[in-house]
Every structure is written in structure tokens, then in C-alpha cells.
Amino acid sequence: MxxxxxxxxxxxxxxxxxxxxxxxxxxxxxxxxxxxKLRGVGLACQAYARQGKRRFVSSSGGNAGIAVAYAGRCLGLPVTVVVPQTTTERARQLIRQEDAEVIVHGSAWHEANAYAQSLLTDDAAFIHPFDDPxxxxxxxxxxxxxxxxxxxxxxxxxxxxxxxxxxxxxxxxxxxxxxxxxxxxxxxxxxxxxxxxxxxxxxxxxxxxxxxxxxxxxxxxxxxxxxxxxxxxxxxxxxxxxxxxxxxxxxxxxxxxxxxxxxxxxxxxxxxxxxxxxxxxxxxxxxxxxxxxxxxxxxxxxxxx
CATH class of the missing domain: 3.40.50.1100 (Rossmann fold)
Structure with a gap:
């Protein structure tokens, strides 16, 4: 489903x-x-969960992070989203509303993305906001x-x-x-x-x-x-x-x-x-x-x- x-x-x-x-x-x-965003993010999260991943990490200025957080909550898996400083407080609140952890890092998305990549462990899947088949x-x-x-x-x-x-x-x-x-x-x-x-x-x-x-x-x-x-x-x-x-x-x-x-x-x-x-x-x-x-x-x- x-x-x-x-x-x-x-x-x-x-x-x-x-x-x-x-x-x-x-x-x-x-x-x-x-x-x-939920169309692709949801499919990716379900695919990685079937592969045995137990945690999702993403980088986002807002909407992709909200979608990952929503998908993680639906699947019962924890989510960490790294956002840049430019991300609005409303976006951060919407991510937290889905029970996800929000980390603010960097002045732009590419800096947040690099930090998110550094948080990956063997049991975590990285959910890219736009670049993934x-x-x-x-x-x-x-x-x-x-x-x-x-x-x-x-x-x-x-x-x-x-x-x-x-x-x-x-x-x-x-x-x-x-x-x-x-x-x-x-x-x-x-x-x-x-x-x-x-x-x-x-x-x-x-x-x-x-x-x-x-x-x-x-x-x-x-x-x-x-x-x-x-x-x-x-x-x-x-x-x-x-x-x-x-x-x-x-x-x-x-x-x-x-x-x-x-x-x-x-x-x-x-x-x-x-x-x-x-x-x-x-x-x-x-x-x-x-x-x-x-x-x-x-x-x-x-x-x-």
C-alpha cells in the first residue's frame, strides 16, 4: 500500500x-x-525499510523533510532531518510535528546535505530530496x-x-x-x-x-x-x-x-x-x-x- x-x-x-x-x-x-514529495519519498522509504534499514536521514529546506518525517512515522521508524539556517521556523515545526528530529546546520542546503551524509550508519537510509531513481x-x-x-x-x-x-x-x-x-x-x-x-x-x-x-x-x-x-x-x-x-x-x-x-x-x-x-x-x-x-x-x- x-x-x-x-x-x-x-x-x-x-x-x-x-x-x-x-x-x-x-x-x-x-x-x-x-x-x-510524498509520492517519491514514500516509495523510497518503503523500499529501504524492506531492505532492513531502521532509520531515515534526510536533508531538506522543508517539504522533502516533512515528507520523510511523515513516511517515517507511518512506518514506525525514526527520522532525522538536517535543514539549513534559511529553513523557516514553520517548516521546522511541521517536521517535528511528525515526531522527527530536526538539526539546523549550514547557511544553505548543500551544507546541510553534507552534514546529513556524515550522520549515516549501516542501519540508516539516506533519503535525498530530489536525486534518487x-x-x-x-x-x-x-x-x-x-x-x-x-x-x-x-x-x-x-x-x-x-x-x-x-x-x-x-x-x-x-x-x-x-x-x-x-x-x-x-x-x-x-x-x-x-x-x-x-x-x-x-x-x-x-x-x-x-x-x-x-x-x-x-x-x-x-x-x-x-x-x-x-x-x-x-x-x-x-x-x-x-x-x-x-x-x-x-x-x-x-x-x-x-x-x-x-x-x-x-x-x-x-x-x-x-x-x-x-x-x-x-x-x-x-x-x-x-x-x-x-x-x-x-x-x-x-x-x-
């Missing part, structure tokens, strides 16, 4: 009117821990559910941070013979590591992550995401923090669901499609969710943009 839920696939009248297209939403913000296999279930519904979009819009969701969606498209469906990969300015890699035709590390969309805060996308960008129809698109935050507020009004700026990036493109996206009539938007930002914080960020 999987730890994630099958999430609703719904048409969006507000987004369709705004864009002039037929927009459908895959509402993974409704997963038990608030984001798509087990994660991609689990995230691919999102596309499986869309296929079963009988709806095939002309294009898919999603947000990209480290590239785990992109890799999973592409795996889902491939295993369902939908490899012809293009993916619009959206990032915020200041966290656009995929756009940088595609422009230079090589994985490229950003000097720093400066976007408020901290859930997109991987300085470099995983190798799998980059390779996919060279092999299949993937369109890179970058929005501003202000556009992502506006989309969060607009989506809350339109659909009564609060999402993070990381998810707002994809919604921003869906509300105001680029010329490339306008070429497709039927569009699926992955509402990946995120629970580490409050509405008050989103408004504070918006006021400062």
Missing part, C-alpha cells in the same frame, strides 16, 4: 478564462504532508493517475527546483507512451538552475539562490533533469518572484488552496501563458503544493518585491 494519495484532477475555470486555454489541475497540494519512480505515479483518468493534455506545466518532479513526470510520460507531450519547466529568477544548465548545455551551479521560492533552492539541478532537457521536449521558462507570489494569492482566491511561491511559479505561467505555451490548447498544471510558507509571509514577500 502506498503512503501517498491519489489526488484530484480537476478543470480550472478561472485559469482557463485567464489563459484562453483548457487548463486542468493535478492537485498534489492535497497530499497528507502538503506536497507531491526511487523518487522519480514514485513521482511518476502522478502521470499514471492522469492516464487512468482518460485525459491526455497537449502540454504539462510544472515547477523545477532540484529536478526530481521533472524527472518523475518524464518517467511517467515515457512509461505510458506519452513521450510526445511537451513539458514547460518553470523556475523563479534567482533559483533558475535548469535554465542555466540548458543555456550552457551543461549542469551549472548558481553562485547563490536569491529567490524567495526557497523550495526551488537547489544551486544545481540533478544530472537526470539536465539530460532529460537535452533528450525530450522541455521548455524552460523563468518568472519573477513577484509573478510567483501574485499567482499564489490569485490561486488562493480562485481555488481556496494556499501554495508556496515554488508552486506559484508554475501557476504564474498558467495564468499568463508564454507564446510557446499558447500553441497548446489543453494544458495540465501540476499544483505541487508546499506548506512551509504562510499567507502572511507571502504577503510580506510581495510587499518587498
Amino acid at each position: 502506498s503512503l501517498h494519495l491519489e489526488t484530484p484532477l480537476v478543470p480550472s475555470r478561472p485559469l482557463s478564462l485567464a489563459s484562453g486555454q483548457d487548463v486542468w489541475l493535478k492537485l498534489d497540494a492535497l497530499q497528507p504532508c502538503g506536497s507531491f 526511487l523518487l522519480w519512480q514514485g513521482h511518476a505515479s502522478l502521470i499514471d493517475e492522469v492516464v487512468i483518468s482518460g485525459f491526455k493534455p497537449d502540454a504539462i506545466v510544472l515547477s523545477v527546483g532540484g529536478g526530481g518532479l521533472l524527472a518523475g513526470v518524464c518517467e511517467g510520460l515515457a512509461r505510458n507512451d506519452w513521450a510526445d507531450v511537451p513539458v514547460f519547466a518553470v523556475e523563479t529568477d534567482g533559483a533558475a538552475s535548469l535554465a542555466a544548465a540548458m543555456a550552457s548545455k551543461a549542469p551549472t551551479a548558481l553562485p547563490a539562490v536569491t529567490s524567495v521560492a526557497t523550495s526551488l533552492g537547489a544551486k544545481q539541478v540533478c544530472q537526470q533533469a539536465f539530460e532529460l532537457s537535452q533528450q525530450r521536449p522541455i521548455h524552460s521558462h523563468v518568472v519573477t518572484d513577484a509573478q510567483a507570489l501574485d499567482a499564489c494569492e490569485r490561486f488562493l482566491l480562485d481555488h481556496r488552496i494556499l501554495v508556496e511561491p515554488a508552486c506559484g511559479a508554475a501557476l504564474a505561467l498558467a495564468y499568463a501563458p508564454s507564446e510557446a505555451l499558447k500553441a497548446y490548447q489543453s494544458v495540465l498544471v501540476v499544483v505541487c503544493g508546499g506548506v512551509t510558507a504562510t499567507h502572511e509571509q507571502i504577503r510580506e514577500w510581495r510587499a518587498s518585491c
